[in-house]
Amino acid sequence: MENTPLLLTPHLTMDRFTMDDVADTAKWLSDPEVCRNLLLHPNQPYEEYEGMIxxxxxxxxxxxxxxxxCIREDGKPIGRFSLTVNRRHSGGEVAYYIAKQAWGKGYMTEVLTRVIRFCFEELGLNRVEADHFAENPASGRVMEKSGMKREGYARQKYCKDGVFHDAVLYAVLKEDLQ
Ligand SMILES: CC(C)(COP(=O)(O)OP(=O)(O)OC[C@H]1O[C@@H](n2cnc3c(N)ncnc32)[C@H](O)[C@@H]1OP(=O)(O)O)[C@@H](O)C(=O)NCCC(=O)NCCS
Structure with missing residues (x-):
């Protein structure tokens, strides 16, 4: 199985990051609104973004x-999508963000829907899950529109800058889509 294969959605391309994507990544992640509901801080030194990529x-x-x-619109990087696979339990966990100028166009729903299909059809997984800060209902909506079901609520699961955040857990099973 090839790591991080090219995936296509109706409007976007998903492929591998290259070092040419550092400047764009630094730009999105310097936006406090993009980082607000992530365990990341905006405006890090450029070398941090370079090291990350x-x-x-x-x-x-x-x-x-x-x-x-790397999520791309017309070849230009607009976001990142991570999938962590747990083969022992045939599960996957996803996390994602896109640049603010791309919000509200249905893009993350396209991407998550495509990755869920990839997980079931190509990786042979059984379950895909994700969670989001309770303060971030837009992400929950993306999960719901992509076929995930709300499974639970984890109080004070995450701590960011000394503040605890509740998390909402979503998941989809292979059998849900059959
Ligand atoms: C959350 C995020 C991924 C959404 O991406 P997107 O491409 O704008 O999502 P979509 O356009 O596919 O769908 C967004 C949905 O949320 C809804 N929405 C937006 N703001 C909302 C809010 N405050 N409350 C409830 N729903 C909201 C939209 O109306 C839309 O639903 P609809 O199609 O039923 O109208 C994007 O805003 C982002 O990257 N944010 C910063 C990082 C982040 O929060 N990542 C997720 C961490 S779990």
């Missing part, structure tokens, strides 16, 4: 089941 690029060739897609 370098680590991703190195792992494409050294790790198995490594899935980190």
């Amino acid at each position: 370098r680590r991703i690029v190195e792992k494409y060739d050294t790790e198995e089941d490594y899935f980190q897609w």
Whole structure:
């Protein structure tokens, strides 16, 4: 199985990051609104973003089941989508973000829907899950529109800058889509 294969959605392309994507990544992740509901802080030194992309690029060739897609619109990077696979339990966990100028166009729903199909049809997984800060209902809506079901609510699951955040858990099973 190829790590992080090219995937297409109706409007977008998902492929591997390259070092040419550092500047765009630094731009989205410097936006406090993009980082608000992520465990990331905006406006890090440029070298942090460079290091982040370098680590991703190195792992494409050294790790198995490594899935980190760069989401592109007309070839230009607009976001990141991560899938962590747990073969023992045939499960996957996803996380994602896109640049603010791309919000509200249905893009993340397209991407998540495509990755869920990839997980079931190509990786042979049984379950795909994700969670989001309770303060981020837009992400829950993306999960719901992509066929995931709300399964639970984890109080104070995450701590960011000394503040606890509740999380809402969603998942989809292979059998849900049959
Ligand atoms: C959350 C995020 C991924 C959504 O991506 P997107 O491409 O704009 O999502 P879509 O356009 O596919 O769908 C968004 C849905 O959320 C809805 N929505 C937006 N703001 C909302 C809010 N405050 N409350 C409830 N729903 C909201 C939209 O109306 C839309 O639903 P609809 O099609 O039924 O109208 C994007 O805003 C983002 O990257 N945010 C910053 C990082 C982040 O939060 N990542 C997720 C971490 S779990």
